Amino acid sequence: MGLILAMAGNAVGLGNFLRFPVQAVQNGGGAFIIPYLVCFLVMGIPLLWVEWAMGRFGGKQGHHSTPFILDSMGKRALWKYVGVFGIWTNIAIAAYYCYLESWTLSYMMHSLLGTFSGQTQEDISNFFSQYVSLGPSSVGIPYEPIFFFVVCLLLNTWILSKGLMAGVEKVAKVGMPLLILFGIFLAYKGLTITAGEAGAIHDSSVGLNFLWTPQYDKILSPTVWLAAAGQIFFTLAVGMGTIHCYASYMKSRDDIALNAMSAGWMNEFVEVVLGGAILIPVAVGYLGIDKVNELVQLGGLGLGFKTLPYLFFQWGPILGAFSSFLWFGLLFFAGITSSLAMGTPWMGFLQDEFNWKRKPAAWSFGGLVLLLGMPTVLFFNYGVFDEYDYWTGTVALVVFALLECILFAWVFGLGKGWREITEGADLKVPRVYRFIIRWVTPALLLWVFVGSLFTPKGGDWGAYLRGDWEMDNSSIIKKLMNSSIHEKIAVTTDLTQIQQLQDQLFYVNASRFLLLGLFVFICGLVFVAHQRRVALAKRKQESEILELTKV
């Protein structure tokens, strides 16, 4: 049970409450749920099984991190470097995710201190902007965002140093039920908003209509399917390497089929049932559809941090402070269970390959995240945070999932892979999934990757057939070329703005080099670890020969 809760805690994160409802609103409302659930069944579930199976298989051979788990499944040396994604992604995501998590910690404190009480929506919005710009703190804590980032990191590192069973599972066992309870309370409040009461301008039904009314014309749009697939990745934490790491500590006959299904569906419950009942109904109830439409363009974060404290304090200073504290507490629990999971692959790697003890391994993770995360804190307004999120939290997940799926189904072999999935299973796995894992999941992943590489302008996929294909600035290729910033520089005449954009260009490129540097560094460590293994095997062989000669 502890492992399922830890796995579900790993999957349930800030995206369940902040990202899913915004994605649904932007991509067809109720109709979004069709591609979303299809992607869950043919991509999410198979990837969960594949990753659990790979992790347990690697664990049987004493590997607890992806480089050598993948290495044990494929004969080519390349696979262990593909496995580097499973460590790199976690460290890089933790670098910005811990900062995001620290906002929730700070907002919890401000909710209790009544900072948001009596403020207008503009004040709350400005509070957030000032916070991320490292402006003066309203409570006198110098460099408040840095302070909370460090506190958050210390907390994560300390829990990790207590170990997987004692630390992570304990937090998940307490955190997950609390999170669901917080969620149910806030969902109840969200679903019972009445126009005219406590400052609400609409009933909750208006928000629910806004979220759930199906736009049937969007069901077949590839852009909507890409968004649904992306959301499944984000929410299930597949393609990261954390699942492999957790599963590698399981015993050889432990069930993985039912555990994966259970953790996956628990995540869906928190996302669809609770996540769908809070953000949009509450925001529409107090701000109206036009304002929410405007805010969803900024993504879920804008809506979550810039508006919700204002909405909660419409319920009065006491209930407002309590609800706001609960909401950010809920986000904090969702965040910390995920960020803790991100530390385990790096720690497993150091412990396996370099015989590090748990505590120094945990503190080295904290140190790396501090170094890598500080630019996201200091240069947030220059897009460093978004840059990390894009390359590690979006692109890398798809690339790694695609490669591991090919390894599992085509290199390792589906016959052996299927035995791994079904061994010790407490659930009869439908045989149709053999076909899905071999053909459908890789094809869908390839389509998601290629679609993201060449995303057309305005989501107009028909343009390819008409011959007037133009790539959107959100496509991977245009993003790599910094087309959006270059276009802005070209049309701006204000010298100060041009300088700002050029600074942004510098920080964006620098953050990419930083991420690339980390990847190369981990590749170097994997190379050294491999050499150590080869030398160790050689020494063992030599001593065996020596023994035989003596005999």
Place this chain on the structure above:
Amino acid sequence: MNTAALAFMLITLGLVTSMTLYFFSKVLKVPPKTYPVDLQETAADVPEK
């Protein structure tokens, strides 16, 4: 709420909630597995002779 939105919402919530409860209850009902001594993870788990 309009009928289409209500139908989509109720079907989705019903489906997701029932699947979650179904798999979670299945996990709770599964009896704990017993392992032969040689499959146990650490030496500490092996009963002393």
